[in-house]
Amino acid sequence: MALVKPVEWWSGWADILGVIAVVLGGIWALVTLVGWAFSWKAGKLKDTALTRYQVEATQSIAEANKAVSIANQQAAAANLEFASLQSKMAPRRFTQEQQERLASGVKPLAPQLASVWYGAGDKESENFSWDIASALNAAGWRVFSPASTATLAQSGKPFGSIPRLQTGVVVSSNSDEPSVKAADAVVRELSALGFDARKASKTGDRAEPVVVVTVQARPEGAQGDQKLNAPSR
16 A cells, blocks of 8 residues: 555656646647747738838839939030020131131132221120131232221111111122122121121222121121021921
């Protein structure tokens, strides 16, 4: 009887320990399952947040690129407008190539006598008259140094009865054939270079063969290469 009791005691504790082990195993399994569920949920939330962040970042980048594109277009338009304004306001001057082209175009008519005039006080016209005179001189023409003229408007006249100030380059000549041909050549070459030029409506009646180049005020709009390269509308 003394040996049976320890066996029964140990058997009872073994059953209890078995139950405890089963309970602990169940708790461990539950904790593992809950941990996996939380981990899966956290990963899912993390993936969702990452996806949302990527979408928002992509949208932000697209909006930023669009804003940059618009800014670039506006800057290009502003630069184009500024260049257009510059070309409309730039003074008439010859480049070295333009001066050589004018000289080459009128050289066959040398030694033509010519005088060049500009409006007093008009520095832009004065500088351009010297460019023209230099080209004619390089072509072998006999050219007088540019000189200024002054035209005074009449007072006391009704509005519209007096013509407005002329612009561009006006070329006239006496009626002798060499001078007429030479004047035509100057108008042709200046026009080919992109400068407003025209032949005077009347020819002179003096005997000497002379061409008179009068540089009037600068016309509105582009002149020279800017005029030739302006896009057609």
